[in-house]
Amino acid sequence: MNSCDTHDHELAIDARGLTKMFGKLAAVSNLNLRVPKGQIYGFLGPNGCGKSTSIRMLTGLLTPTAGEISVLGMSIPKQSEALRLRIGYMTQKFSLYDDLTVKENLEFIAQIYCLSPNESKRKIEQLISTYQLTKLAKQFAGTLSGGQKQRLSLACACLNDPELLFLDEPTSAVDPQSRRNFWEQLFDLSEAGTSILVTTHYMDEAERCHGLAIMDQGVILADDSPKALMENMGANVLELTHPNLRQVKDELLEFSEVRSAAQIGARLRVLVDDKVNQPDIWLKRALPTLEQSEIHLTPPNLEDVFVTVTEQSSALEVS
Numbered sequence: 001m002n003s004c005d006t007h008d009h010e011l012a013i014d015a016r017g018l019t020k021m022f023g024k025l026a027a028v029s030n031l032n033l034r035v036p037k038g039q040i041y042g043f044l045g046p047n048g049c050g051k052s053t054s055i056r057m058l059t060g061l062l063t064p065t066a067g068e069i070s071v072l073g074m075s076i077p078k079q080s081e082a083l084r085l086r087i088g089y090m091t092q093k094f095s096l097y098d099d100l101t102v103k104e105n106l107e108f109i110a111q112i113y114c115l116s117p118n119e120s121k122r123k124i125e126q127l128i129s130t131y132q133l134t135k136l137a138k139q140f141a142g143t144l145s146g147g148q149k150q151r152l153s154l155a156c157a158c159l160n161d162p163e164l165l166f167l168d169e170p171t172s173a174v175d176p177q178s179r180r181n182f183w184e185q186l187f188d189l190s191e192a193g194t195s196i197l198v199t200t201h202y203m204d205e206a207e208r209c210h211g212l213a214i215m216d217q218g219v220i221l222a223d224d225s226p227k228a229l230m231e232n233m234g235a236n237v238l239e240l241t242h243p244n245l246r247q248v249k250d251e252l253l254e255f256s257e258v259r260s261a262a263q264i265g266a267r268l269r270v271l272v273d274d275k276v277n278q279p280d281i282w283l284k285r286a287l288p289t290l291e292q293s294e295i296h297l298t299p300p301n302l303e304d305v306f307v308t309v310t311e312q313s314s315a316l317e318v319s
């Protein structure tokens with residue numbers, strides 16, 4: 001928990017005990033979230049784990065079943081109207097007007113924010129240039145590619161110079177090059193002081209965030225910087241070769257010290273509890289068939305963290 005010592009006024013988001021029930025389903029359960037100002041904070045988790053529901057509560061669109069929310073120092077949902085002027089929100093499906101042109105989409109949103117004609121013109125020209133929309137300005141939004149829609153959506157979300165941006169799976173419908181460019185733009189915004197909450201189910205994207213919450217089935221299982229999450233995951237990562245990886249995998253999973261084993265191409269990626277000293281030697285002793293195998297210690301990645309924290313939480317459920 002890296003942000004516990006952060007003063008309240010330095011927090012863009014402070015949510016405590018946030019819960020949303022849909023009938024009997026706890027879409028979000030007792031979520032605690034503290035996002036320091038100026039950070040890019042990630043929500044990592046599989047489909048249906050409660051990311052969008054959390055964002056909708058934090059933006060004041062959905063009333064929580066329980067919990068307290070303070071966003072930019074305002075109490076939500078009570079002060080949602082005032083909050084709306086200070087945030088930008090890019091929804092999962094890019095809420096653009098297909099039958100308006102790129103420029104008209106921006107002009108329409110500018111009107112909603114009541115920008116003066118001069119201000120609106122200046123801001124729209126600036127955003128069209130920043131997000132490489134110049135050649136597309138007169139094109140209908142409905143005819144844009146995924147990457148172009150994404151750039152226009154981000155431009156729309158930035159029209160009011162938001163202090164805080166909510167981005168809900170902004171890169172799920174775009175190609176890898178557009179994803180890279182998009183992240184460059186997020187870092188530019190962050191450097192200019194904008195706080196950003198971004199949801200994703202891509203591990204590589206999550207790794208770029210300053211802070212990260214890993215979510216599964218409505219619950220935050222871990223939150224910290226990606227580096228700290230990887231350092232503190234409590235397991236060493238080893239990769240090994242063997243002519244029969246499938247069988248080795250099944251046999252290794254019998255050991256309580258082995259937290260997970262997954263085939264990655266021609267190798268087996270094994271997470272061994274870090275209570276085990278010299279895990280490479282331990283593996284060869286545990287399974288004599290590995291005598292001839294090459295076994296290497298490998299740096300952990302966020303997928304490993306995800307596997308270990310979800311495994312821990314299901315172990316708790318069982319016990």
Ligand SMILES: Nc1ncnc2c1ncn2[C@@H]1O[C@H](COP(=O)(O)OP(=O)(O)O)[C@@H](O)[C@H]1O
Pocket residue numbers: 022025027045046047048049050051052053054
């Ligand atoms: N309005 C709703 N009514 C009933 N169930 C919902 C509603 N919105 C979301 N859910 C359920 O809540 C869970 C979390 O959904 P969501 O927040 O959209 O997940 P994510 O954005 O992480 O994919 C899912 O099981 C989803 O089906």
Ligand SMILES: [Mg+2]
Pocket residue numbers: 051052053092168169
């Ligand atoms: Mg979602």
